Ligand SMILES: NC(=O)c1ccc[n+]([C@@H]2O[C@H](COP(=O)([O-])OP(=O)(O)OC[C@H]3O[C@@H](n4cnc5c(N)ncnc54)[C@H](O)[C@@H]3O)[C@@H](O)[C@H]2O)c1
C-alpha cells in the first residue's frame with residue numbers, strides 16, 4: 001500500500017511546511033505522516049494555478065484535448081482503484097466493500113466530463129438591431145479552490161475537478177486534514193495523466209493556515225465547497241475578501257417516508273443502507289425514518305432483526321458491513337447528542353453506546369422519537385449511525401414532518417401509489433427525492449440541496465456551466481460611419 005504522502009504544487013511533489021500524523025480509525029493509532037500546507041504552500045499553489053490558467057500549455061490546447069486528458073485520468077483511476085481503496089479504507093475507516101466499488105465508479109465521472117469538454121457551446125443572439133451581430137461565448141471562470149471533507153473525498157473532488165477541468169479552469173484542491181491520504185495518492189495519477197504543471201494542485205492542512213488562506217485568496221475566482229454548515233459560514237465570510245463565486249454542498253437530515261402500501265422488504269433494506277452504510281457518515285444518510293403508524297411496530301421489528309445481524313468488523317475485511325467512525329471527535333459528538341436526546345424523551349431501541357473494541361466504533365443505533373419529535377437527534381445532523389423513528393397518520397403529516405428541519409438535501413419515499421408519489425415529489429423540500437430506492441448516484445444526475453444543505457448542484461451536464469462565465473460579443477456589420485456619438489446604440 002502507498003505510504004509516502006506529499007503535497008502536489010506546480011507539477012512537483014514536496015514535503016510541506018511540517019507533518020502531522022494521520023490516524024487509522026480502526027485502531028486509533030497513527031499509521032502515516034501527512035504533509036501540512038501552510039500559507040506559503042497555499043500561496044504558491046494558487047500562484048501556480050493562476051499562471052497555468054493563461055499558459056499556452058493549458059489555455060492554448062483545444063477543448064477536445066482537455067477531454068482526452070480527463071479520459072486518461074479516468075483510465076488511470078480505474079486501474080489504481082484497488083490501491084486507492086486500500087488507502088482510503090486505512091485512513092478513513094470506511095469499509096473496503098464501499099471504497100473499492102465507489103472508486104472504480106468515480107472513473108465514470110471523469111469519463112462523463114471528458115465527453116462534455118468539447119460540447120460547451122455559446123449561442124447566437126437574434127439581436128433586435130439590423131446592423132449588428134451578437135453572440136455569447138463561454139469562457140473558463142479561472143482559478144478554482146475545491147475544498148472537500150474527509151468522507152468520499154475522491155468522489156467529492158471528481159464532481160468538482162471533472163467539470164472545472166472540462167471548462168478549462170485550473171484548480172487548487174484541498175483535502176481534509178482528517179484522512180487526506182487518498183487525495184494525496186490521487187495527485188500521482190493527475191501527474192501521470194499529463195496535465196500541465198499548475199493545472200491541478202493538491203494540498204492539505206488545517207482550517208486557519210490552509211483552508212482560510214485558500215478560500216480568501218485574492219487570486220481565487222470560484223470556491224467549490226463541500227462540508228458542514230458551520231464551516232460553510234467561514235467560507236462565505238472568507239469570500240468577502242476575494243468576492244469569489246461560492247458553491248456550497250452541505251449536510252443533511254434526510255427523511256425516509258414509508259407508507260403502509262410500500263414494498264416493505266425493499267423499504268427495510270433501503271433504510272438499513274440509508275443510515276448504516278458507511279456507518280452513517282454520508283451527507284445523504286437517511287437519518288429520520290417516518291413510518292405510517294399502522295405498520296410502525298412491524299417495520300421496526302424487521303429493521304431491528306437486520307440491524308442485529310450487521311457484521312461489524314475491521315474495515316479492510318471484505319466481509320465487514322459496518323466499520324468505525326473516522327474521528328474520535330465524531331464519536332464524542334454522537335455520544336453527546338444521543339445522551340441529550342434521551343433526556344428529551346427519545347427511547348433507545350438498540351445501540352446507543354461505543355463498541356467495546358479498539359478504534360472509533362459506535363453501535364448501530366435506533367431511537368424511537370415518536371414521543372420526542374423535537375429531540376436534538378431529530379433536528380441536527382449527526383453524521384453517524386443513529387436513526388430516529390417517528391410516525392405519521394396522513395400524507396399531509398408525513399410531508400410536514402419531512403420538511404420540518406432546516407436541511408433539504410435528500411429524501412426517500414416508499415409507496416406503491418403512483419399519484420401520491422407525484423404529490424410527494426412536489427411537496428418535499430429537498431434537492432433529491434429517491435422513490436422506492438435510496439442513495440443511488442450517477443455522473444448524469446445533478447445533486448445538491450436546499451436551505452442548510454447548501455445551494456450548489458454537482459453532477460450532470462449543467463455543472464460545467466458553473467465553471468464558466470459568459471462573454472457577449474457585438475459586431476457592427478454596417479459599412480457606413482457610426483452616427484450620433486451622444487446616444488446609446
Ligand atoms: N452535500 C454533499 O455533497 C456532502 C457530501 C459529503 C459530506 N458533506 C458534509 O460534510 C460534513 C462532514 O465533513 P467534515 O466534518 O470534514 O466537514 P468540515 O466542514 O469540518 O470540513 C470540510 C473542509 O473544510 C475545511 N475547512 C475547515 N475550516 C475551514 C475554514 N475556516 N476555511 C476554509 N476551509 C475550512 C476542512 O479542512 C475540510 O477540508 C457533513 O456535514 C456532511 O454532511 C456534504
Ligand SMILES: O=S(=O)(O)c1ccc(CO)cc1
Nearest residue numbers: 151152281282283284441447
Ligand atoms: O455518501 S456520501 O459519500 O456522503 C455522498 C456524497 C454525495 C452524493 C451525491 O453526489 C451522494 C453520497
